[in-house]
Amino acid sequence: MTKNKTVATWLAFVGGPLGLHRFYLHGIGDMLGWALPIPTALGLYGIQRMQQFGQDDQLSWVLIPFLGFTIAGCALQAILFGLSTKEKWNARYNPSLPEDAPAGRTQWLTIGAMVVSLLLGTGILMASLAFSFQHYFEYQIEEARKISQ
Template identity: 70%
Template sequence: MKNKTLAAWLAFLGGPLGLHCFYLRGLSSTLGWLLPIPTALGLYGIERARTFGMDDGLSWALIPILGFVISGCALTAIVYGLMTPEKWNARYNAGAATAAASPAGRTNWLTIGAVVLALLVGSTVLMASLAFSFQRYFEHEIEAGRRISQ
C-alpha cells in the first residue's frame, strides 16, 4: 500500500532526486532516474557561480534549472497531498483487495503540513528563480548594448 502522506513528503524533500518516483513506481521509473540530471546541472551552476563569480554566463543559465526542478517537485507534492483518497487508492493502491477503503490514501495533518510547506517553498523558489534569471539576462543585454555603443 502506497501512503499518500509519505509520497507527498518524498516529493517535497527528495523530489529533485526522484525519491517519490521510486516509491510510487519502483526502480523502473524513468522519471526517477532522469530527475537527478537537471538537479546536478543546477548544483553545478551554483558551484560555477561560487568559483567564477556571478558574471559567468553558464552559471546564470544553469542555476534556474535547479529552482524549476524544486518548484516542480513541490507542485507534485501539492498534487499528491490534495488528491482524493478514492483517486489515490485507485491509482496507486489498485492491486489491494480493499483499496477503496484503505487508510493509505487518507489525508491527515502531516499531509496538510507537506502541502503547506511545498506551497511556501515551491512558490518562493519559483519566483526567486524567475527573478534571478530575468535579472541576469537583462544585465547581460545591457552590457552587450554598452559594448556595441562604444
Template identity: 55%
Template sequence: MNRYRSKSLATWIAVIGGSLGLHRFYLHGLGDRLGWLHPLPTLLGLYGIRRVQQLGQDDRLSWLLIPLLGLMVAQAMLTAIRYGLTPDETWDTRHNPGLPVHATRWAPVLGAIAALMVGAGVLMATIAFSGQRFFEWQTEEARKISQ
C-alpha cells in the same frame, strides 16, 4: 502481492527529495524512466551554484544552470501539492489497487502547505534571478554596441 504506497510519505518524499525523483522511485520503483530524468538537471543546477561560488557572478554558464535547479525544485513542490491534495479514494485506486482505502488525515495536507511555501519562494527567486541576468546581459551587449 501489492505493497502499500502511502500518500503522506509520497508527499513528504516529494517535498524533501522530489527534485532528484525520489518520489517517483518510491511510487514506481527504480525502473521508472521519468524518475531518472530528475537527477541530471538538479545536479547541473547545483554545479551552477558551485561555479558561481568559485568563479563569481559573471560566469555565464552558471546563469543557465542555476535556473535548472530552481525549476526542478518548483516542479517537485508542485508534485507534492498534487499528491497531498489528491482524495484518498483516488490515491488508493491509482497506487493501491485491491487494498482498502486508507484515511491519511493531515500529514499530506501539511506537506502540501510546506510545498506551497517552498515552491512559491523558489519559483519567484528563479524568475527574479533569470530576469536580472537577462537584463544585465542586454545592457552589457548594448554597451558593447555603443562603444
C-alpha cells in the same frame, strides 16, 4: 506494496529533486525518477561555478535555474499528491485495495507537507525567475553597450 499518500507527499517535497517519490510510487525502474537528478546536478554545478568564478559567469546563469525549477516542480507535485482524493489515490497507486483504504487518506502530516511545499516551492520559483530575468536583462544591457560604443 501499499503506497501511502503522506509518505509520497513528503518524498516529493524533500527528495523530489532526486526522484525519490517516483521510485516510491513507480519502482526503481522509473525513467523519470532517474532523469530528475540531472537538472538538480546541473543547478548545483551552476552554484559551484558561481562561487568559483563570481556572478559574471554566464554558464552559471543558465545552470542555476535548473535547480530552482526542479525543486519548484517537485513541490507542486507534492501539493498535487496531497490534494488528491483517497478514492483517486487508491485507484491509481493501490488498485488492489478498496477505494476508501487508509493509505489514501489525507492526514495532518499530509497537510503539513502541502503547506511547506507551497511556501518553499513558491519562494524558490519566484527566486529562480527573478535570478533568470535579472541576469538576462543585465546581459542584454551589456550587449547593447558594446554595440553603442
